[in-house]
Amino acid sequence: MKVTLFTTCIVDFMAMNVGKATVELLEGLGHEIDYPKNQTCCGQPTYNTGYVEKTKNTIKHFIETFEHADVIVSPSGSCVMFVKEYAHIMADDKEWKERAEKVAAKTYELSQFLIEVINVDDFSAKLPGKAVYHHNCHTARFLKVKEQPIKLLSKVEGLELVDFHNSDKCCGFGGTFSVKMGDISAEVADEKARYIMDANPDYLIGADFACLMNIGGRLSRLGSNIKVMHIAEVLNSK
Amino acid sequence: MGIKINNENFKKNLDKNLNNDFMRAAMVKAQDLINKNRTNVLSQLGDGNYREWQKLSGEVRAHVLENLDFYLNQFAENVVKNGGNVFFAKDAKEASEYVTKLAVERGVKKVVKAKSMVTEEIGLNHHLIDAGVDVKETDLAEYILQLDDWNPPSHMVVPSLHLNRTQIKDVFAKNGYSGKDIPEDLAAFARAQLRNEYVTADMGIYGCNFAIAESGAISLISNEGNIDLCTSAPELQVAVMGMERICATYEDADICISLLARNAVGAKSTSYTTFVNGITEEGAADGAKEFHVVIVDNGRSKVLKSQFKEVLQCMRCAACLNICPVYRQVGGHSYNAIYSGPLGVVLTPLLAGYDDFKELPYMCSLCGACTEVCPSNIPLHSLIHEHKRVLAEEKKVSAFWGASMSGAGMVLSRPWMYKLGTGVAPLMTKPLMVDGKIKKGISILKGWTDKRDLPALEVVRFRDWYAKRSKGGNK
């Protein structure tokens, strides 16, 4: 299948390894990657801060960049959730609303795509050690992608997945919230990091780099050596 | 007191609360405990069914709001039929003045009061006290706060959540208590003090969980029994309610009350569910001989006409406070208002204006947990976002963020700018790097790096890697 990849801005310039692992993983499963070079961002930074009008051009740009695709896959559930909001945001403009709906219908978060669309069962991935999984709020709550990553991780040879206290709660990232209300955001991240450390894992795994960067940033400041990995990197570990 | 509970600067107040270790530990403990009980009791509603209940109760509440004129009239007519009086107050002042005038005219010396958010909102206590009326809060937590020099509530259901038992003992000690900080002893002391107040009070004041339009009854749910005493001992009684607090029928109220108890305290029902149905029959031993209902607007009809109208579906269960990751860290007083947590973020600016509360909508990580739990089916996180939109686009509160977001909007919709920007960014942030990470950010990055490291920006971005690889000929 030809898979059009939306890496997200944050993966592009802050976590190229996540993008790389996604490409290698999908290619390894026999798919062809299409990477539209003009892609930028889903538009959440401006939208979530309240600047809806200033977001509309970003949305239009996304639609133009991706509407040729058969299927759009992204290693970030939060951004996928936002793409699915486009039609609602463009509700006053019939043409763009319809184009938004079409794009949204073929956009998937990576683990969702692997389970729901291509239904893969085996990656022959190997990663020995103990791990905790952090659910991104938008992915679990709004996109309803919660079981999929767990199912995928259960197939990774050598990997033991353990739970930790309040594992379904927000990590405190929240986009511009993390700098606008940096104090509060950091306190939420601190609590999350400490509960993770209590479970004493080797790895913290997630499917959204923003949360991982947030929790990982606190773990690193606390001197922890828990390794932070995106699910694409885990599934691509051989 | 009114909606606003202090005049301190938002940031200063927030810092103070973030440094209050005791309060913060109490929040964490309380949230975890209430949520555990709530999850348990909701699972008994039948697996996966909660969503259906939310929808049902949301519909019941929305239906009333759509037809509020009709139901308010029906309710008022029934109250009068039941021998009561109804007063529609357009604002806090009118409401407080009505009750105070009534108290003064009837020669009331002492009022026993049951917990009610709307009486806090209209600042009724101080109005009465200024008129020389003695007011006794009878809900244990409110009683503690009153004795603590009217310390403001920090939670809608557990108002004294921010105080520990030693602090409570100290408050009681100033009022004649000589025992230790043992909860049972403290409660016994309060009980003994309060018993006497009910029988000597000339007036009872309470709020209203749901007013039943079809009968004119006021329903009240509680755990301590104080409401039953306030609604039976004094001969003169006043119920104060927000104008949105109506259920069309008992059947509708049943749905709402079932969800309210489960969400507020994690129990199938509270110890007491009381219905007050006007004046008592001739010859009865207790109950009201004179009964008034004060229906308060105080900005609600404006909200009803706005894009925020769903917030009026709220049943004040505090489930959104109990699940909110921000409330958990900052506590109720950081919202500077009697309404806190996600509900407070949405409601306070609507009732009290943006001027004093423009920071509130940013006290949200947009995680959506509040919306997921809300038994009134209010899309809380979307309404919080709508506040941000109003502040950003209509009120233009921040020139800095306005300009930054214009810049971002421009860059993100123009690939050449985006590519240029992300290409040079690693160079610009290079001076901030320590051991391959950004540990000391400047400007807005500081909010992040005070307590967290930030990964270095990629010198080879994903797009660069991909382009190079494609040139290698494989795709």
Ligand code: SF4
């Ligand atoms: S907004 Fe919903 S969850 Fe929050 S207090 Fe009101 S009813 Fe409860």
